[in-house]
Amino acid sequence: MPTTRPDTHAIAGMITRLNDPKYPRWAARLRATGGCRQPIHMRGRVLHVDRATGRLLHRYTTATEPEGVLHLPCKTRRASRCPACAEVYRADTYQLIRAGLVGGKGVPTTVTTHPCLFITLTAPSFGVVHTRREKNGKTLPCHARRDAQTCPHGRVMSCTARHGADESCLGEPLCPDCYEYTGSVLFNAVSPKLWQRFTDALRRRVAKTAGLTLRELRERLTISFAKVAEYQKRGVVHFHAVIRLDGPDGPGAPPPAWATVEMLTHAVQHAVRAVTVTVPSAGDEPARILRWGRQLDVREITMDGELSDQAVAGYIAKYATKAAECVGTLDRRINPLDDLTAFNLRDHPRRLIAECQRLGALDALADLRLAHWSHMLGFRGHFSTRSRHYSITIGSIRDERRDFARTEETSTGRLPLFDEDTILVIANWEYAGKGYSLGDALLAAALTGTALHASPTNGEGDAR
Structure with a gap:
């Protein structure tokens, strides 16, 4: 696991923390955050007061905590920022997806009988890139061409190398000057709109196949979905989605007999080909019509088949914690005034950001906010989304975990029995910072086994 080399100041800070009389409490709070790498610092107090008598039943204040603050987990979904919190998010997403496939957590188990597909919508090609190909367990040459042409920039469009899985050149174009960087970032920017139009076209196609209007379709059938976006190493997103057919009341109602897997498959294939998004001309850039790529994977999800509920839920949950890190870009926003040459970026992600x-900067494309989302290579949509009737929500899973923790605290006597009718809770909190000092980060890494943060910050954004 890569770490930064601790300096004398960090080691001195770690020793100071270890000798602090409040170290056991500090270590306990570290474990309570689940090993969060960049915890949120909160300062305040909570009072539990009997409504009838005004008697103080319980008091908690951060004044008795180390440094006078309470550490809370950051709850980020990005594994590149906090592996511990991202793992919690991944597990929650797994439960959300799987509940929509096999039931549980309020979703009836009869949902397993509903037609259900796992689909992958890809991006079009924007140029030939280095890739790793395998056949029967054997690695094949990247792009071996006997009659390979020479591009206008003098590069032979062929690569006979058998690339390893971790080679940094994967996803990078054979000729960067031929690669369609404009089309790549514009596709990322409009891909959420493409997805929206795909779902609309899917409903229209299902209605037409059944001989119904859209209003009549809503009275007989619900099309539910959950999707996640994944970055390919070339820097464009594609979507993995679960699509399920339910009755008009959602997963608790069976779909009509005519709503079959075959009908849904044909509707998906039609909808993917039918939708486009037009990007207007801007400056010297002509108008573009963007659509999904030609590769489309549509497979039925079966409980006892090759594509099981556990495999699908695990696959989608894995990508819910990732972003564009595989391309080599940054995981934070980039100021348009920043000098990109100052960052440790390979040429391909640097060109995409640029x-x-x-x-x-073009007024006609201002609505796409490309500069604001340059660190995401133009993509500004939600990575993980679900339709209303698919299953539970991430929020409900977190509420369940919070209620469990509260029940445990009241059963052990650490909190009074909570009854809103009899107990008044008075809370006062303020934000006091984020992250660890260098010494604390070094100690936290040793205690939790996570990588050391090279630049911990406090609430003002200054290194401590």
Whole structure:
């Protein structure tokens, strides 16, 4: 696991913490955050007061905590920022997806009988890139061409190397000057709109197949879905989605007999080909019509088949915690005034970011906010989304976990029995910072086994 080399100041800070009389409490709070790498610091107090008598039943204040603050987990979904919190998010997403496939957590188990597909919508090609190909367990040459042409920039469009799975060149174009960087970042920017139009076209196609209007379809059938976006190493997103057919009341009602897997498959194939998004002309850039790529994977989800509920839920949950890190970009926003050469970026992600910033300066493309989302290579949608009737929500899972923790605290006597009718809770909290000092980060890494943060910050954004 890569770590930064601790300096003398960090080691001195770690020793100071270890000798602090409040170290056991500090370590306990560290474990309570689940090993969060960048905890939120909160300062305040909570009072539990009997409504009838005004008697103080319980008091908690951060004044008795180490440094006078309470550490709370950051709850980020990005594994690159906090592996511990991202793992919790991944597990929650797994439960959300799986509940929509097999039931549980309020979703009836009869949902397993509903037609259900796992689909992958890809991006079109924007140029030939280095790739790893396998056949029967054997690695094949990247792009071996006997009659390979030479591009206008003098590069032979062929690669005979058998790339390893971790080679940094994967996803990078054979000729960066031929690669369609403009189309790549514009596709990322409009892909949420493409997905919206795909779902609309899917409903229209299902209604037409059944001989119904859209209003009549809503009275007989519900099309539920959950999707996640994944970055390919070339820097464009594609979507993995679960699509399920329910009755008009959601997963608790069976779909009509005519709503079959075959009908849904044909509707998906039609909808993917039918939708486009037009990007207007801007400056010297002509108008573009963007659509999904030609590769489309549509497979039925079966409880006892090759594509099981556990496999699908695990696959989607894995990508819910990732972003564009595989491309080599940054996991924070980039100021348009920043000098990209100052960052440790490979040429391909640097060109993608630069293209976002160039296009973001054009007034006709202002609505796409490309410069604002340049660190995401133009993509500004939600990575993980679900329709209303698919299953539970991430929020409900977190509420369940919070209620469990509260029940445990009241059963052990650490909190009074909570009854809103008899107990008044008075709370006062304020934000007091984020992250660890260098010494604390070094100690936290040793206690939790996570990588050391090189630049911990406090609430003002200054290194401590």
